[in-house]
Amino acid sequence: MMAINFKGGIDMKIKSHLFTSFCLSLLMFSPIGINFSAAHAAIPNTPSEIQAQIPDPKVHFLRGNDDSDHHRYEKAIVNYTNAIALDAYYSMAYMKRGLAYAYLKNPRMALKDFSEVIRLTPDYLEAYLRRGYIWTERGQYEDALKDFTRAIQVAPEDARAYVLRGITHERLEESQLALADLTQAIQLDRDYHEAYLNRGVVFDKIGNHLAAVADFTESIRLEPTEPRGYMLRGLAYEGLKKPDLALADYKQTILLDKNYAEVYRLRSLFYTSQGLQKEAGEDLAMFKQLQLVQSGIWRTR
Template sequence: MTAVMIRHNSSNRFKLAQSVLIIGVAALLASCQSATMNDNVIAIDSTQGSQQNIASLSAVISSDPNNPEGYNVRGSAYGRAGDTRRAMDDFNQAIKLNPQYYQAYANRALIERSMGRQVDALNDYNKALQINPNYDVAYIGRGNLYREAGQDNDAFADFSRAIDLNTTDPRAYHNRGLIEQKRGQQEQAIADFTIAISLSPKSPQPYNGRGVSYLALNDDANAKANFDKALSLDQTVAESWANVGLIYERQGDLQKAASYYQKAKSLDPTYQPAIQGISRTLGNGA
């Protein structure tokens, strides 16, 4: 469907802006809560992960079959490849060889989480922290479990603990920022997103998060600058397109806003801010 330009008088334009402020930002705040930063099997453990060929890792294990580290590294490689069964087998073997191998517990927990085994994942994170109470990766992983379960206070405590341990993992700051954002603590959220950006300047998620907090503070200029940056870093993220679309909608440029919402929907047909944006700018029949 072709977008139709709609003319508004100044009163209608003001009412439109107010409506978009309430509806659009609320939708982005809600959607942002699911935007966990780079939290997948590829980022199991930056100190243990490997990009080496699995065959070469298998050769290393064959030459030293009683070394748990080889299984842990290969398990990370299997996780990156999406082979959860073999990843689990390797982490199980690493733990069997060394029951105090806390990194393997945390790595196994992330695989369990990806398989929907949340209780097992929680138990493994707890075990990793029992062995090493200063392991920031486990606090971040457990914090994400808590956040997904709606236990924001527990999640906040875990992310804060990782930060107190001087973690350099941007996920701790980004995900704590999401909780602060949800609580309406936008200045604190912006500060945490800014640190996440400094630690991972090529990731679009913290730019989008920071932009949404600026929107909640009615700072459209800084919001747009952040959304534009997120989009320039990765044009395959539906959230970035929808966020820029909301800026144009707030400015009254419904045709341009609709084009951004449509692009977001083409990337993720289930993304609600894009669907709702299309409905507002083109009508329910779009």
């Protein structure tokens, strides 16, 4: 994604990272790079072969669940596919297979399975949330908004859908709509730290750094070991021209997660703005080192 700067605020690539971090946490995704071609090779060719071995689709489904619980996602796909071969209307087997594909970083197949769940079970909330997440990551924001809006219709008291829709509105530069959704999420769940965190991002973007600091502070109160809250509050303090507080938050971020690459980049920029070239160079070197280790791709601000 192109990095778009907002004076005194948070740039687009940080918000993209936030969205991904939030959704992985929210939806309990844990993507890892695994070759999933072996899974397809292991699937029996016909339903009759599966029927001859184990005729009950639930047995295959439960085996798939056990594989998923132990992070054997390739095998899980095999078992969920076997269950579906025996029962083409097994909605939850499609759902769990879609999740396994998501873990294996195969969004195309995950989308296909989540769409089938929605076709079979039109009021299943989780399918809309997960499909909407993938749409957003692919930049198909209008499709994502449709899914999150439908999720809200299905479960109007579930704050997650409002947060996800709010973040998607923010991606579309629709700040007021984003604020409305994130505020609604907070009204539904006063202890939902992700709602405060993401509303703070929007406030900072539109230049309301004081409100951003308040939201990040509340997020920190609710989740004091979450490093993003401190990093983002540090950025907001920079917007308020409070360098000492900004630096303290960047340091706290690193204390909580010394491998959080982005905070070193931001602190390097901060040090540069303060004329501390040696410290800036050290942080930039650390940022680049962590990039290599984590294979992360970040553009400079």
